[in-house]
Structures are given as structure tokens and as C-alpha cells.
Amino acid sequence: MHPIHAPFPAGRLRRTRKSPALRDLCQENVLTAKDLIWPVFVREGTDVEEPVASMPGVSRLSVDRVVRAAEEAAGLDIPAICLFPYTELHLKTEGCEEAWNPDNLTNRAIRAIKAAVPDIAVMTDVALDPYNITGHDGFLRDGEILNDETLEALVRMALAQAEAGADIIGPSDMMDGRIGALRNALEGAxxxxxxxxxxxxxYASAFYGPFRDAVGAGSLLTGDKKTYQMNPGNSDEALRLVARDLAEGADMVMIKPGMPYLDICRRVKENFxxxxxxYQVSGEYAMIRGAADRxxxxxEAAMIESLLAFKRxxxxxxxxxxxPEVARLLGRAM
Structure with a gap:
């Protein structure tokens, strides 16, 4: 783009900022409830709402409460809800068998939501960390995360979620080849x-801490995830990874975390x-919420501004x- 401006005073860029009406007419990017996916944490029990200490305002919800959350989301025009399970310690193993149990928390929640709110899109997470006693996204052996062996488990996990009725499957594990493996398995089934x-x-980020608390994986994690999550210093590598995943059958792509990586968002959109x-991750949320609470x-202004930055x-x-808070706020503004 090569803007052409009349010289001052013929050109006064402040003219279009004079009033709310003029600012609205000239606004380049708009945030709506339909731009949002709401991540929620699921736990065992009935009528349970358990606050997450490191994420003020966020709670782990029993399946019946998750259904209510989905109903709330649909009423606010939020198109999708994303499920993350808080798995009980006795179900976490080195083999991660609970990940593909047809009756695990996630799969029960999917079925309950689709029965009550069939039109909302249900997104799930595919990675082993909620079920792994080591806290890792893949199988750990002798200090190494096993790529190819992990793929087999991820496929079983995704197929169980698809059978339960998931609309969107979100592989977050960062294993090589997982998109091709998942796409082939889904097509075949x-x-x-x-x-x-x-x-x-x-990215291998410091901003995930509160999330790991919320799913009960933080205290279990041995070592770090730098051998499979991205180096925060890299940008071109992100484009290579996106290109690979699209070639293997991804329909949509995500950058995570969000605000520290807006440059990556822009490069991905422009290139592909x-x-x-x-994903405006847990650490980003906690910083804004914590500062606001104090x-x-x-x-409210910081919340809207942060989200509008993603659209921009x-x-x-x-x-x-x-x-949900943003959707209610935007609804009042209409």
C-alpha cells in the first residue's frame, strides 16, 4: 500500500477521528462475538464449579455445568466451545490409556453438549499431557519424547473424540507428522x-503456567517442552510448520501464545x-485479569483492545x- 496524503492543512488526518460516528465509519477491524472460541475446563462430579486460583474468574466445571456454559455461549452468539479435561491423578499413566477412553471426561462432555446444544461447534484438544503422569504431550522414554509412537496414541484419541461428536479437533502436541496421521485416520473412519x-x-512459552495448573499437569511436568514446542526466537520456522500442516490436511491453523506473537499471526495470514x-493463553488472561482486579x-478496555489486536x-x-464477558459487553454496545 502506498498512501497518498494531501499536504497540511488540506490533509488533516484527525478529521476522521473527530466523533464516534466518524471513527466507526473509518474503523478497519471489528471484533464480534462470532470471532470467539471459549476454552473451558472439565472435571468430574455433578454441579461442580471449582475456581482456578491462578486464573481469577475461571473455574473447572462438571459436565452438567459445561453444558450450561455451552448454552450460555450459544445465547451469546459464540460459535464454538473448546474442552480441556482436569484428569484425576489415578487416571494419569505412562501409557496415557485414558486419552482414548470413549467415556473419558472430554468425550462425555462432547456428547452432553451436542445433545443439548447441537448447533454449537465443539472443539477438542489432542495431546497427551492431561493423561500423562510425566505432564508431557507425548510418550517419554529415557529423557526423550517419542515422536512416532506418540502419533499412534494421538490417532486413537482423535478417533474417540470424533466418534463422540467433536466438530473441530485441535492437535496441540507439536509432534512431526501428526496432521497427516490424523487426517488419514479420520478419512478412513x-x-x-x-x-x-x-x-x-x-511456542515453548512461559505464558502457559496457569493452564497447566487448571488441567493438573504443572506439578507433574518433568523437564520442559523445548524439544517439540517452538523456539520463541524463530519466525521463519513458523511458516515452514504452517506450510507442512496445510499440506498434510489441516483446515485451519493456530498461533499460540497470542499477543507476544502477533507478528507470526500477520505473517501466516499474509503468506497463506x-x-x-x-490462542490468548492463560498467562495473557491472568495478567490482564490480575491487573484489572487490582x-x-x-x-474491560484492556480486554477488548487485546482481542482487537488479533483481528488487526x-x-x-x-x-x-x-x-462470554466480551460477548456480553459487545452485546450491550449494540
């Missing part, structure tokens, strides 16, 4: 219309033109724990 939203550029999403920032960077949607 007749799940041709299940969408793969790949965590294509997922595919549906592009960002009166250090205007929480080229994202088609955002996973955010603020989703």
Missing part, C-alpha cells in the same frame, strides 16, 4: 467432515490466506477465556 484446527506454530486463529488498568494482525478468530 468416515469422519470426513471433522475439521482439523492445527496448533501449527506453538487460510483461516488463522490465535485497579491498575481498565479491565489478520486473525479470523481467537480462543480466549474472556469470551
Amino acid at each position: 468416515g469422519h470426513r467432515n471433522v475439521v482439523l484446527l492445527s496448533y501449527a506454530a506453538k 490466506g487460510v483461516p488463522t486463529y490465535a 485497579g491498575w488498568i481498565n479491565g 494482525a489478520g486473525c479470523d478468530g481467537i480462543l480466549t477465556y474472556f469470551a
Whole structure:
């Protein structure tokens, strides 16, 4: 783009900022409830709402409460809800067998949501960390995360989720070849219309801490995830990963975390033109919420501004724990 401006005073760029009406007419990017995916944490029990200490305002919900959350989301025009399980310790093993149990928390929640709110899209997570006693996204042996052996488990996990009725499957494990393996398995099992939203550029980040608390994996994690998640210093590598995942059958791609990686969002959208999403992760949420709760920032304004930044960077949607609050706020503004 090569802007042409009349010289001052003929050209006064402040003219179009004079009033709310003029600012609205000239606004380039708009945030709506339909841009949001709401991540929720599922736990065992009935009528349970258990606050997550490191994420003020966020709770682990029993399946019946998750169904209510899905009903709330649908009423707010939020198009999708994403499920993350808090797995009881006795179900976490080195073999991660609970990950593909047809009756695990995630799969029960999928079925319950689709029975009650059939039109909302249900997204799931594919990675072994909620079920792994080591806290890792893949199988660990002698200090190494096993790539190819992990793929087999991820396929079984995804097929169980698809059978339960998941609309969108989100592989977050960052194993090589997992998109091709999942797409081939889904096609072979007749799940041709299940969408793969790949965590294509997922960085080894310090911003995931509260999430790991929420799913009960933080205290179990041995070592770190730097051998499979991306180096925060790399940008070109993200494009290579996105290109690979699209070639293997991903329908949509995600950048994670969000705000620290807006440059990646922009590069991905400009280079590939595919549906592009960002995850405003738990650490980002906790910083904004924590500062707002202490009166250090205007929480509502910061929340909207942070999400609008994703749209400006080229994202088609955002996973955010603020989703219902934002949707209500935007609804009042209409």
C-alpha cells in the first residue's frame, strides 16, 4: 500500500477521528462475538464449579455445568466451545490409556453438549499431557519424547473424540507428522467432515503456567517442552510448520501464545490466506485479569483492545477465556 496524503492543512488526518460516528465509519477491524472460541475446563462430579486460583474468574466445571456454559455461549452468539479435561491423578499413566477412553471426561462432555446444544461447534484438544503422569504431550522414554509412537496414541484419541461428536479437533502436541496421521485416520473412519484446527506454530512459552495448573499437569511436568514446542526466537520456522500442516490436511491453523506473537499471526495470514486463529493463553488472561482486579488498568478496555489486536494482525478468530464477558459487553454496545 502506498498512501497518498494531501499536504497540511488540506490533509488533516484527525478529521476522521473527530466523533464516534466518524471513527466507526473509518474503523478497519471489528471484533464480534462470532470471532470467539471459549476454552473451558472439565472435571468430574455433578454441579461442580471449582475456581482456578491462578486464573481469577475461571473455574473447572462438571459436565452438567459445561453444558450450561455451552448454552450460555450459544445465547451469546459464540460459535464454538473448546474442552480441556482436569484428569484425576489415578487416571494419569505412562501409557496415557485414558486419552482414548470413549467415556473419558472430554468425550462425555462432547456428547452432553451436542445433545443439548447441537448447533454449537465443539472443539477438542489432542495431546497427551492431561493423561500423562510425566505432564508431557507425548510418550517419554529415557529423557526423550517419542515422536512416532506418540502419533499412534494421538490417532486413537482423535478417533474417540470424533466418534463422540467433536466438530473441530485441535492437535496441540507439536509432534512431526501428526496432521497427516490424523487426517488419514479420520478419512478412513468416515469422519470426513471433522475439521482439523492445527496448533501449527506453538511456542515453548512461559505464558502457559496457569493452564497447566487448571488441567493438573504443572506439578507433574518433568523437564520442559523445548524439544517439540517452538523456539520463541524463530519466525521463519513458523511458516515452514504452517506450510507442512496445510499440506498434510489441516483446515485451519493456530498461533499460540497470542499477543507476544502477533507478528507470526500477520505473517501466516499474509503468506497463506487460510483461516488463522490465535490462542490468548492463560498467562495473557491472568495478567490482564490480575491487573484489572487490582485497579491498575481498565479491565474491560484492556480486554477488548487485546482481542482487537488479533483481528488487526489478520486473525479470523481467537480462543480466549474472556469470551462470554466480551460477548456480553459487545452485546450491550449494540
